[in-house]
Amino acid sequence: LSSISRGLKEMLDEFTVELRAQREWNWLIIIAFFLGGISGGLFLLSTYLDFSLGLSAAMVIVALGTCTALYFDLGRPDRVLRLFSQVGSSWISRGTLLISIFIVFGILSVLPSFGWFTWLPWSASTGLGQAIRAIALVSAFGVIIYAGFVMSYSPSIPFWNTTLLPVIFVFYALMGGAGAAFLMIWATRDAARIAQLLGPIEILLIVGTMVLLFSYVMTMYYSTVAARESVRMLLAGSLRWAFWGGVVV
Numbered sequence: 001l002s003s004i005s006r007g008l009k010e011m012l013d014e015f016t017v018e019l020r021a022q023r024e025w026n027w028l029i030i031i032a033f034f035l036g037g038i039s040g041g042l043f044l045l046s047t048y049l050d051f052s053l054g055l056s057a058a059m060v061i062v063a064l065g066t067c068t069a070l071y072f073d074l075g076r077p078d079r080v081l082r083l084f085s086q087v088g089s090s091w092i093s094r095g096t097l098l099i100s101i102f103i104v105f106g107i108l109s110v111l112p113s114f115g116w117f118t119w120l121p122w123s124a125s126t127g128l129g130q131a132i133r134a135i136a137l138v139s140a141f142g143v144i145i146y147a148g149f150v151m152s153y154s155p156s157i158p159f160w161n162t163t164l165l166p167v168i169f170v171f172y173a174l175m176g177g178a179g180a181a182f183l184m185i186w187a188t189r190d191a192a193r194i195a196q197l198l199g200p201i202e203i204l205l206i207v208g209t210m211v212l213l214f215s216y217v218m219t220m221y222y223s224t225v226a227a228r229e230s231v232r233m234l235l236a237g238s239l240r241w242a243f244w245g246g247v248v249v
Contacts, residue, residue, distance in 0.1 A: 019226055022157055032069035033147040034176075035061050036099065037169060040144035041177025043106060045201070047137060049194050052113045054181050059106045061180075062143065066099060095146035102139035109133040144173040158223060159230035164216045171212055175205040213247070 039062035046054030109132045111117040112124060122129035148166030155161050178198055185191040185198075217234070220227040234243040 019229055026073070028069045028073035032066050032073065033169075035065035035069065036095075036143045036147060037173030038176045038180055039066065040102070040140040040142075041173035041175070042180045043102075043140040043177070044137060044144075045174065045177045045181055045198070047133070049181070049197055051181060051185075051188070051190075051194055052110075053184055053188055054177075055106075055110050055113070057180065057184060058140075058177075059103065059110055062099065062106070063103050066143075067103075070096075070099075092150055095143070095150060098139050098142035098146055102136060102143050105132050105136040105139060109136045141170075144170055158227040159220055162216070162219065162223075164212065164219065168209070168212050168216060171205060171209040175202065175209055178202040178205060210248075 039058040042054050042061070043058035046052075046058060108122075109124075109129065112120050112122065112129065122132060124130070124133065145166050148169035151157075151160040152162060152165040178201055181194070181198055182202070185194045188194070217231055221231045222228075233239045
């Protein structure tokens with residue numbers, strides 16, 4: 001019965017769905033998702049590592065990189081406020097709100113580490129400062145994971161339509177944040193301590209990401225006809241060099 005059911009499902013997919021590549025998502029939204037994940041992952045790891053340079057860099061990346069890419073992706077400035085109009089039903093609106101909260105509270109949490117802002121009524125050790133940092137951390141995680149939800153809620157693109165995608169986004173963001181931290185530790189006197197803590201974390205993240213990526217590809221290969229065609233394009237088709245060289249390596 002299961003074989004018959006699977007066969008019928010494949011026949012329906014094959015005869016009722018025309019396979020077409022999506023063209024709506026361009027390089028600007030890819031940059032926004034990538035930089036958003038990097039900034040959120042870097043902020044989370046830098047908080048754990050007590051790495052002030054990483055915290056500051058995370059805010060620069062999200063404020064200048066992510067927001068700039070999203071702004072130009074909209075095409076028209078008057079559309080910016082509309083991004084906040086459907087928080088209850090749209091993951092794009094939720095993501096825009098999360099990015100805004102992350103920028104505001106992330107900057108507020110980082111400011112006391114600069115000598116010019118010692119007059120502020122909060123610091124990392126005060127209750128208010130800890131509350132601000134907690135909101136920044138929660139919103140940073142939200143910025144990481146919302147992109148995965150945006151893409152997974154796309155039934156018209158079967159390769160994205162899976163609950164594995166948000167989990168993969170989390171691992172990739174943390175792995176990328178760890179990589180960004182490694183690039184910056186040379187500029188701090190505490191490089192040896194941070195590297196010693198960060199090394200095992202990065203290795204675990206790389207292994208975990210590879211396992212998730214393998215599971216994701218295999219799951220999609222045994223999914224719908226459209227998802228299987230996406231896997232074929234990645235493994236042996238026109239996108240194979242980008243996948244094996246850019247993603248795996």
